[in-house]
Amino acid sequence: MHEDSTTADGPSGESAHLAIERRLRGLAATRPAGERLPSTRTLVMEHAASPLTVQRAVQRLVLEGLVETRPGAGSFVARRPGVHRADFGWQTTALGTPRTGADAIGAALATAGPGVISLHSGYPAEELLPTRLVRSALVRAARTSTAVERAPLAGLPELLTWFAAELAPAGASAVAPPTADDVVITPGGQSALSSIFRALAAPGDAIVMESPTYWGAMAAARQAGLRVVPIGRGARAPAAGDLDDALAASGARLFYAQPHFANPTGALWTSTERADVLAVVRARGVYLIEDDWAHDFGIDAEVVPLAADDANGHVVYVRSLTKSLSPSIRVGAVVARGPALARIQADRTVDDLYVSGILQAAAVDVLTDPGWRSHLARLRGALRARRDEMARQVRGQLGADALELVPRGGLNLWVRAGDGVDMRDLARRSRAAGVLFSPGDDWFPAEPTGSFLRLNYSRARPEIFEEAVATIAGLLP
Incomplete structure (x- = not known):
């Protein structure tokens, strides 16, 4: 045994x-x-x-x-797959220096997990969107020929006409307002910026940008091989003299700006500032790329685009419907005149051929529905309530001087913390504590001029603003 x-x-x-x-x-x-x-x-x-x-x-x-x-x-x-260790070392030499890396993508696109309060996103909550109109429009568009036919290269005629009409509001003084022939439809504002930068400048050229400014514009410019030249701004437009000096010193032919409720600062140019900037642009013979991203988010002020007063093609205008209608409606437009328009159209055609006809048709359906204007009126009131509540919490918990201004439109508050705060570290700790915000470092094309953070008031529910701001305040030194 x-x-x-x-x-x-x-x-x-x-x-x-x-x-x-x-x-x-x-x-x-x-x-x-x-x-x-x-x-x-x-x-x-x-x-x-x-x-x-x-x-x-x-x-x-x-x-x-x-x-x-x-x-x-x-x-x-056991039959086990062998361990394969690929050799990617050769790609380092083949690729060379990157134009943009993963760090070029701002924290504003981070995905908030369950239970996390989202103050970082640039997209409004569903209750602030014309959801019923969008869903009905998509159903109707799916039943039309746009569901199976190629859209025109420039865009659907009805949509081109609508964008052109938006640039001829009451009070605009342009002798010759833009027409449908001056419009090119794009798959959103980001694609529009990429095409403009590629079409109107060559790799190695300079582009002047406000600082701070939209991180996506900086990324698109660098992806196009452009050299970003920052020009300071705060609650006001850049000084005309500073703009003139930057254009002269850099030789830049492009100036990217957000005159209305700028992202991230919320600043709005005055009529005097508009005139002064346009005078410099015309005298220098350069292009002003006007990013009107917040056109539909005015609260205490109406938007009259600079492009409405430009008859000679100095202003290249960009507007997107993605934030206004739905993140799924990736539709925007560029309005330009002269040879610049032809170059931008050529770049768009090479890049995407055309924009989805069904999305364009749905956009037209929503924008021409009587409910669209009613929605905008309700949206203005909702944004005002959210903005005011967020401002109240920031001033109460972070200090009366934390806000340089309360924006008259847009979706964000630009908040300043005490000097010397490491905002990226604060953002990491805040996320771990359940609150996501966008660190100010993402928005500067050069070194940050202070410790800033951007808080979006259009995503999270206003009843949790107090909790969210308290979390951030508790992490500050």
Whole structure:
């Protein structure tokens, strides 16, 4: 009788089990996949163990993926895929220096997990969108020929006409307002900026940008190989003299700006500032890229685009419907005149050929529905309530001087913390505590001029603003 035949769980059985496991583990590590392992009878004889002890040792290695059993055939070294270590080193030389990296994508696009308060996102909550209109429009568009036919290269005529009409509001003084022929439809504002930068400048050229400014514009400019020249701004437009100096020193032919409720600061140019900036642009013979991202988010002020008063093509106008209608309606437009328009259209055609006709048709449906104007009126009131509540919490918990201004429109508050605060570290700790915000460092094309953070008041519910701001305040030194 074998020494462990009376009890496989006793000390001698345990010793035999380990010995068998070591034996099989060694074979599995050194023998090729598929090679047959010693039979149960052989292991029983070699280790003076019971068949049950052998079976337990084999099963342990099966669970680890080292051994596989085949009924009626025995046990074998498991067929495991070999470890392949790819050599990507050659790509370092082939690719060269990157124009943009992963760090170029701002924290505003981070995904908020369950239970996390989102003060970082640039997209309004669903209750602030014309959801019913959008859903109905998509259903109707799916029933039309736009669902199966290629859209015109420039865009659907009805949508081109609508964008042109938006640039001829009451009070605009342009002798010759833009027409549908001056409009190109794009798949959102980001694509519009990318095309403009590629079409109107060459790699190595300079582009002047306000600082701070939209991180996506900086990323698109650098992706196009442009050199960003920052010009300071705060609650006001850049000084005309500073703009003139920056254009002259850099040789830039492009000036990117957000005159209305700028992202991230919320600043709005005055009529005097508009005139002064346009005078510099015209005198220098350069383009002003006007990003009217917040056109539909006015609260205490109406938007009259600079492009409405530009007859000679100095202003290249960008407007997107994505934030206003739905993140799924990736539709925007560029309005430009002269050869610049032709170059932008050529770039868009090469890049995307055309924009989805069904999305364009849905956009037209929403924008021409009587409910659209009613929605904008309700939206203005909702944004005012949210902005005021967020401002109240920031001033109450972060200090009366934390806000340089309460914006007259837009979706964000630009908040200043005490000097010397590491905002990226604060953002990481705040996220761990359940609150996401956008650190100010993301919005500067050069070194940050202070410790800032951007808080979006259009995403989270206003009743949790107090909790969210309290969390951030508790993490500050």
